[in-house]
Amino acid sequence: MKTNTIYAAVALLALITFGSCERTESPLPEIKPSDGNKLTLNGGIGGLDAANAVYVDLSTDKQDSVKRKDxxxxxxxxxxxxxxxxxxVGMSAIETSQTDIKAVNSSNVDLSKLDYDTKPEKIKLxxxxxxxxxxxxxxxxxxTENQNKVYIVNPLFASVKKDELWKVKVTRSGTNAYNLQYAPIDATNIQTLTITKDNTFNxxxxxxxxxxxxxxxKKDDWDFVWTKASFYTMMGPNTPVPYAFSDLxxxxHETGVSAAEVVFLDKEGKTNGKPSYDEFDASKLSAINLKTGRNVIGSKWRNTLGTGALKDRFYVIKxxxxxxxxxxxxAMGAGKDGGKRGYPEIEYKLVKGK
Structure with a gap:
């Protein structure tokens, strides 16, 4: 009986050892990027004021919808x-002269500075x-803690309501975290929160x-976001003013995602020598100038007063x-494109894998 027990123990140990070696030596299977797909983005209720921002990852065919007001x-x-x-949601803010958040209230801050207007100087808000x-x-x-000022944050776009305003002060907490103090503008009870950096996120x-x-x-898990946002419009040459845009x-850009726009039809709807979406393949990449930056696509893909999603162009994204x-x-649900506002429809195809 004792000998049999020893044999059984040795056999079990060999099995465990063999299994461990197998797990160590077997490489993880490589997950291939999506070959392409069609998605209807879940912007949620609200139409042009859709409730959600939608983060899209093309290589996994994944979308994440998050309430913009959250x-x-x-x-x-x-x-x-x-x-x-x-x-x-178009939040704005002004800096106060104070470094003590308890010393700030609506009676000693000029709240008129938060007033909305389509003037160039207002874009700094x-x-x-x-x-x-x-x-x-x-x-x-x-x-240095006492070098950080208190700010008044307005959660409303194009409107100022005293009861909605917050006072905020942010300092560092050690070498890898923030300390946040915040409260309604006239509150004396200050809330505090420590936020630790996590380099897997932006x-x-x-x-x-x-x-x-x-x-x-996580920052490696999305390529672009579709959202409504505070943006700008031009009020004369080189004169941007604050403006709210839907369907941006x-x-x-924080991770280096880049893109290029390809317009293949002229204003009369005739081909201009550039490849269409269906014609575009890896052999055409040498003619593409990919650019980094958050706004490479922006609002260029749609016309809310005309055709909706523009049919004369497509985009290349790396x-x-x-x-x-x-x-x-x-489609985006504007003009004559047949879609539903708040639920834009996209199509994409892999041109070249990594």
Whole structure:
């Protein structure tokens, strides 16, 4: 009996050892990028004021819908200490002269500075429309605590209501985290929250009403976001003024996603010598100038007063992994394109894998 027990133990040990070696030596299967697909993005209710922002990852055919109103501030997870406002609902802010959040209230801040107007000087109330974090309203968080000012944040676009305003102060917490103090503008009870950087994300997000919230997918898990946002329109040559746009496409520029626009029909609807979406393949890539930046696509893909999703163009997108896709917008629910507003339809095809 004892001998049999020893034999059984030896056999079990050999089986475990063999299984362990097998697991160690077998490489994980490589997940191939999607060859392409059609998606209807879930913008949710609201039509041109659709409730959701939709993050899209072409290589996995995945979309993540997040309520645009579910966050207030975004805390940058890269090396710099930067904070952004919720551009998806058009938040604005002003800096006060105070460094003590308890000393700030509606009686000692000129709230008229937050008034909305289509004047060039008003665009400074909003974060940079190109998404550059070094040009956000809240300046870089200083390592010296008393060098950081209190800000008044307005969650409403084109309207100012005192009862909706928040006062905010952000400082550093050690070398890898932020400390947030926040409260309604006339409150004396100050809330505090520590936000730790996570380099698998571009930003970590906070809601004034809910605290820490999940918003963007991990930074390697999305290529672009479809959303409504505070943006700009031109009021004369080289004169941008604040304006709210629906159906914007913003690239995940923080990870280096790039894109190019290909317009293959002229104003009369005739071919101009460039390949159409169906004709475009890897042999045409050498003629494409891919550009980085959040607004490479922006609002260029649609005309809300005319044809809706424009049929004379498509886009080439290169993701962080190096996969290159061609992308066209089929419908958006405006003009005569036959879609449903808030649920844009896209089609894409892999042109070249990584």
């Amino acid at each position: 966050w207030s501030l975004g805390f940058y997870c890269a090396a710099d200490f930067r904070v952004i406002l919720n551009y998806q 909003y974060d940079d429309t190109a998404g550059r974090v070094n040009q956000s309203v809240i300046t870089e968080v200083n390592a 930003f970590k997000h906070v809601s004034f009403s809910k605290g820490a919230v999940n918003v963007e997918p 496409i913003f690239l995940n 993701d962080k992994a190096g996969n290159i896709y061609k992308l066209k917008f089929i």
